Amino acid sequence: MTSLNSLERGMIRAVRLLTRPGRIVHAALRRIPVGSYELRCALDLYPRPHYAYGVQQAAVLAQRLGIPHISVIEFGVAGGQGLVELDRMAQLATEATGVAIDIYGFDRGEGLPKPSDFRDLPYIWREGDFTMDVAALRNKVPRARLMLGDIEVTVPEFLKLERVAPIGFVSIDVDYYSSSVAALKLFRGSPEHFLPRVFCYLDDTVGDDDQIIHNEYVGELRAIAEFNETSATTKLAPVNGLSAKRTLAAPWNDLIYVAHIFDHPEYSRYVGRADSQTQLPLHA
Incomplete structure (x- = not known):
């Protein structure tokens, strides 16, 4: 168990942010209210x-x-x-x-x-x-x-x-x-x-x-x-x-x-994407 003060905990968060690729960009994007709902969900921007x-x-x-x-x-x-x-x-x-x-x-x-x-x-x-x-x-x-x-x-x-x-x-x-x-x-x-x-x-x-x-x-x-x-x-x-x-x-x-x-009447009902391919093309 640690006894870090608030400043030290903040330093740890900053180091984690700076040492993980993409984290700085991600933190900035969170503050910019752009992009569709689907995109913001995919990028964890909420x-x-x-x-x-x-x-x-x-x-x-x-x-x-x-x-x-x-x-x-x-x-x-x-x-x-x-x-x-x-x-x-x-x-x-x-x-x-x-x-x-x-x-x-x-x-x-x-x-x-x-x-x-x-x-x-x-x-x-x-x-x-x-x-x-x-x-x-x-x-x-x-x-x-x-x-x-x-x-x-x-x-x-x-x-x-x-x-x-x-x-x-x-x-x-x-x-x-x-x-x-x-x-x-x-x-x-x-x-x-x-x-x-x-x-x-x-x-x-x-x-x-x-x-x-x-x-x-x-x-x-x-x-x-x-x-x-x-x-x-x-x-x-x-x-x-x-x-x-x-x-x-x-x-x-x-x-x-x-x-x-498993006993739900709709459990086995197909819910895949409507545009999914049922047969993959054979490439030459």
Whole structure:
């Protein structure tokens, strides 16, 4: 564990920027509001590129399936900056694809609860961290629907709601093992609640230096492993090789998973590009 001051941490960020090819250009491009939505997503030019990627992929999948309306969810709203950006990405994705997108935010509204046991990593997280100004957030993101309360209660209640559009993207940043278990119960819902593949951002699978001991026996990784062990028809898996596919590899690439819902009636439906070739030409 390090004890760098803010100036030293800034120096490290500067060195990383200067020593990685293309990073200076990339940082400059982020500040220039030019280029299409698709281009800015491809180049990670939005402040939270993981949200841009997840929402875009969900909207494109819905578009190819002919589904006009989907939902995106953030577990762990806290101060609300993520929900604000999720709302913005949803609006941009709608403009690009024509798919309407509803936004839901799940949070206790009172900060983290008391850790349940060692699997909640109490040496990293504390009860009461990450509180929320509910009134201010509702004013800031009036389109989003806040699901306030214990996730163990609000997730089952959410799954009983009528007229909820299929879920296409989920961000889970609730820190604890126990809270991650509760959030992942969302995927115990029936297939009609989802797109056949749901893009997920699972924040607490990789951490800073004092969190490098994240592993499959504690925290969110333990919750994911248990979910996969006990679910026969839905599996959470990372997007293999995502960093190699992106224009610029970034740490968030390793935090993107997809929930594959194998018993979804649309799971095997072809969604490849309409202009893809069915037969490659034979060159002389």
